[in-house]
Amino acid sequence: xxxxxxxxxxxxxxxxxxxxxxxxxxxxxxxxxxxxxxxxxxxxxxxxxxxxxxxxxxxxxxxxxxxxxxxxxxxxxxxxxxxxxxxxxxxxxxxxxxxxxxxxxxxxxxxxxxxxxxxxxxxxxxxxxxxxxxxxxxxxxxxxxxxxxxxxxxxxxxxxxxxxxxxxxxxxxxxxxxxxxxxxxxxxxxxxxxxxxxxxxxxxxxxxxxxxxxxxxxxxxxxxxxxxxxxxxxxxxxxxxxxxxxxxxxxxxxxxxxxxxxxxxxxxxxxxxxxxxxxxxxxxxxxxxxxxxxxxxxxxxxxxxxxxxx
Amino acid sequence: xxxxxxxxxxxxxxxxxxxxxxxxxxxxxxxxxxxxxxxxxxxxxxxxxxxxxxxxxxxxxxxxxxxxxxxxxxxx
Numbered sequence: 001x002x003x004x005x006x007x008x009x010x011x012x013x014x015x016x017x018x019x020x021x022x023x024x025x026x027x028x029x030x031x032x033x034x035x036x037x038x039x040x041x042x043x044x045x046x047x048x049x050x051x052x053x054x055x056x057x058x059x060x061x062x063x064x065x066x067x068x069x070x071x072x073x074x075x076x077x078x079x080x081x082x083x084x085x086x087x088x089x090x091x092x093x094x095x096x097x098x099x100x101x102x103x104x105x106x107x108x109x110x111x112x113x114x115x116x117x118x119x120x121x122x123x124x125x126x127x128x129x130x131x132x133x134x135x136x137x138x139x140x141x142x143x144x145x146x147x148x149x150x151x152x153x154x155x156x157x158x159x160x161x162x163x164x165x166x167x168x169x170x171x172x173x174x175x176x177x178x179x180x181x182x183x184x185x186x187x188x189x190x191x192x193x194x195x196x197x198x199x200x201x202x203x204x205x206x207x208x209x210x211x212x213x214x215x216x217x218x219x220x221x222x223x224x225x226x227x228x229x230x231x232x233x234x235x236x237x238x239x240x241x242x243x244x245x246x247x248x249x250x251x252x253x254x255x256x257x258x259x260x261x262x263x264x265x266x267x268x269x270x271x272x273x274x275x276x277x278x279x280x281x282x283x284x285x286x287x288x289x290x291x292x293x294x295x296x297x298x299x300x301x302x303x304x305x306x307x308x309x310x
Numbered sequence: 311x312x313x314x315x316x317x318x319x320x321x322x323x324x325x326x327x328x329x330x331x332x333x334x335x336x337x338x339x340x341x342x343x344x345x346x347x348x349x350x351x352x353x354x355x356x357x358x359x360x361x362x363x364x365x366x367x368x369x370x371x372x373x374x375x376x377x378x379x380x381x382x383x384x385x386x
Contacts, residue, residue: 030340031345032345035345039345194366206367207346207347208346208349208353208368211347211354212350212354212357215354216354245347247347
């Protein structure tokens with residue numbers, strides 16, 4: 001099966017320079033000395049400055065994209081921002097603020113996508129669908145979901161896991177990576193309370209429920225995606241499974257019976273930005289077939305494959 | 311039916327290079343050198359093997375004994 005005409009032409013990224021050293025916090029929480037290295041994978045979490053908004057992170061990712069994209073970024077038909085930590089409590093939508101900050105043309109529509117860790121993969125399907133429906137040619141899919149806005153530094157369940165970051169993926173008909181075409185999606189809405197912002201505005205997570213959800217659902221989603229796209233595991237040259245934590249990535253690799261890899265996000269779980277930030281460091285000419293799977297908030301998952309067009 | 315040996319075997323699979331046989335049956339996971347992710351792996355494996363649904367809040371399942379007692383009360 002051939003990938004769809006629309007694909008990823010380039011990815012820009014932004015990680016704040018500031019880092020929080022997690023070692024001291026891990027000690028205070030009473031975790032074993034090797035807990036960060038063997039279970040979490042994040043020794044130092046990326047942290048935005050307090051005055052930086054989600055739209056600012058998007059703008060910085062756009063600036064990075066502009067440095068590496070081979071084409072003009074002024075003629076956009078759409079920008080979409082995946083976030084659940086928007087500017088201004090979500091009204092106006094963050095994508096409209098990004099549109100203003102970038103000085104984009106009126107014909108460029110803008111909307112937000114309220115998804116967490118599955119958001120980048122799901123966003124690829126949504127953006128492709130929009131471009132087909134409207135006859136558009138160029139779009140940017142932004143991801144920026146800084147959990148530091150809602151994270152409780154005293155919460156041992158979440159304090160060591162998340163990092164701030166953003167990405168900007170240019171979607172065109174002249175891509176380096178073709179998308180899919182087949183996706184695999186799913187939601188277990190009855191488990192949505194397992195990862196939420198509580199009444200006090202603080203992130204709360206039932207780690208065991210999230211772990212069970214991922215371990216039980218993601219391997220099957222990957223297998224279905226491979227079969228639907230006519231690809232075997234042996235043909236896959238890159239596995240980008242959302243780095244929620246080292247332990248969950250290792251668990252899913254084990255269940256898929258594929259070799260473990262070094263934890264790819266030592267700056268923390270950047271939610272919907274985690275997959276594009278990893279892809280940004282990959283070479284489509286060397287890792288020609290890549291599985292991407294995002295899973296978490298919802299609880300939901302989204303999986304597809306990318307194939308090099310070179 | 312979940313046995314003590316089943317739980318110890320699940321611990322051994324969850325945690326490489328760890329002597330699951332040395333964990334006192336009444337010891338808290340933390341005191342035995344196991345963390346919440348190890349516990350999650352053990353409970354998931356037991357769930358997959360037996361079908362038993364462990365509670366969403368597993369904080370009361372503090373030890374091998376607590377897991378066995380829960381499983382027995384649940385009728386497995």
